[in-house]
Amino acid sequence: MMFDERKMGELSKAREKWERETRSKWLEALPEREENFRVSSGFEVNPVYTPEDVAGLDYLRDLGFPGEYPFTRGIHATMYRSRIWTMRQFSGFGTAEDTNKRFKYLLSEGETGLSVAFDYPTIMGLDSDDPLSMGEVGRCGVAVSTLKDMEMLFDGIPLDKVTTSMTINMPAPILLSMYVAVGEKQGVPMEKLGGTTQNDNLKEFIAQKLCIFPPEAALKLSVDLIEYCTRKMPKWNPISISGYHIREAGATALQELAFTIADGVTYVEATMERGLDVDEFAPRLSFFFASHNDFFEEIAKFRAARKVWAILMKERFNAKKERSMWLRMHVQTSGCTLTAQQPLNNIVRVTIQALAAVLGGAQSLHANSYDEALALPTEEAVRVSLRTQQIIAYESGVCSTVDPLGGSYYVEWLTERLVEETFRYLDRIEKMGGVVEGIKKGFFQREIAESARRYQQEIERGERVVVGVNKYALDEKVKVPILRIDEEVERLQVERLRRVKAERDNGRVEERLAALRRAAERDENLMPYILDAVKVYASIGEITKTLKEVYGEYQELIVF
Structure with a gap:
C-alpha cells in the first residue's frame, strides 16, 4: 500500500465534505457540460482523482522504477535523458527512385530511421503489371516488384548506417529477402542489418483486411520469419505486432491494447511450438500502436501495455531475461482523426498525439502530416511533421525526467483500469479458442464494427466534437498544396518490370x-x-x- 490507512480515512471524510459543501455550490452556478464524461474505452471519468482512487496500488509491485519489472514507467532506466526516440517518418510513393529521393531528403533534415510505405499491389503480393494493379501502382506507397526496385530504393543509402522499418505483412518474407540481397550487394551481411518487418498477419484478418492466405498459413509465414531472424539476423526485429490498424478500423483504446496483446501471445505460442526457447526470440519482438486524441487515455494505454506484456512473459511464458519482458513500441499518430476540412488544424492534433506517445514512453515515432486526409504528404508537410517531433524533443522539457506523469492519480487509475480490462478480454479470447478461432467466428470484426459505429454516431449527433467538421466549420474550403502521382509512374514501373523479366x-x-x-x-x-x-x-x-x-x-x- 502506498498510503497510510489513517490518512486515507481523513481524506475520505474531507472529500465527502468537498462534494457536499464546495462542489455542490459550483454546480448550482455552473452545471457541468455533460452528464457523464467518458474515455473511448467506455470508462466514466470522475471529476477529480485523489489517493483514494489508487489506494490498492503497491508502488514496487505495480509501477516499479524505470528499467525494472513490470516496466510500467518505461523499459529503460534513463529513457530520453540518454537517447531521444527514433524519429521514423513513414514514406513511400511512385517509383523506387521517387521514394529514394524522399528518404535522402528526410535523412538530411534530421530523420533518424527509415520507414517504407509500399503501394497496394506490393502489399497484396501483386506485380505492377498484373491487371489487378492497374491504377494503383505507386499511388499509396512505393512500387516494388523485384530486387531491381529494391536496389534503386536504397541506392546511395548504406544499410549498415541506417535502420529500416518495412510496413509489409503477408509478403514480408519476400520484401525482407530483397532487403537482405541489397545488403549483400553493398557488402553488408544480414547479421549486421538493423530494422523491422511488420509481418503481423493476424491483424490483417482483424482490421486491415489486406489478406492473401488463410489464417493458419499466414501465421505460419509470420513464424517462419521470426524463426529465421532469430537464427540469422540478431539485429532485426522480425515482427511489429500491430494495434495501429485495429485502432484505425474503429476499435477503442482498450480493444486496441487487448487485441494486440492477444495477437502477441499467439505469435509467442506458435514460435515456441517450433522448438525455440522464449528467451531466444522474445527480446526482438516489437509492437506498433496508434496515438489517438484522448491525451491521458493514450498515455495510460502505453503504460498499461508494458505492464501487461511483462506480466504475461514472466508468469505465463516463464521468460528469464528482462529484455524478453520488454514491450518495445513504435507509435504513429492517428490517421483517422485527420480531417480534410481545415487541414492545418491537423498540425495541432498531431502534436497532441505525438506528445502523448512521448509521455507514454515510445521507442520510435511517426508524426502524420497535416495533408494526409487529402493525399500522400508533400515535402513541406513532411518537414512540418518532423519538426513537430524535434520541437517536442528539444524545446518542451518533457525529456528531462522519466515518465513525468507517473504518480498522477488520474493516469495511474486509468493505467490500472486498462490493465484489468485487458486481462478480462484476454480471458474471453482464450475461452473461445484463441485468436485464430476468434477470427473465424468474427469476434474481433464485430467488436470493432460496433465501436466504430458508436464513434461515428456520436460525431453525427454532435456528442463528439470534431473541430472544423461538426463545429466551427467554414463555408469555404481551405486549400493546401497536395502531392499528385504522375500517370507516367505506372507506365515506367511496368516497363522496367517487363525489362527485368526479359533480361533475367x-x-x-x-x-x-x-x-x-x-x-x-x-x-x-x-x-x-x-x-x-x-x-x-x-x-x-x-x-x-x-x-x-x-x-x-x-x-x-x-x-x-
Missing part, C-alpha cells in the same frame, strides 16, 4: 520457384527458398502465386 535467367527463376513450392508442401521454413528466388529476380507476384498454389487464398468472412 528465366530458367533459374523457374528452378527456384519449383524449390519454393516443394518446401511449402513439406511445411519447411520458406525464408531460405524465398531469398534464393529473389536473388535471381523472381518477382513478388510470381512468389506469391507459387504459395497460393499450396496454401490457397483467403475468403473474407462477411460479418453483420
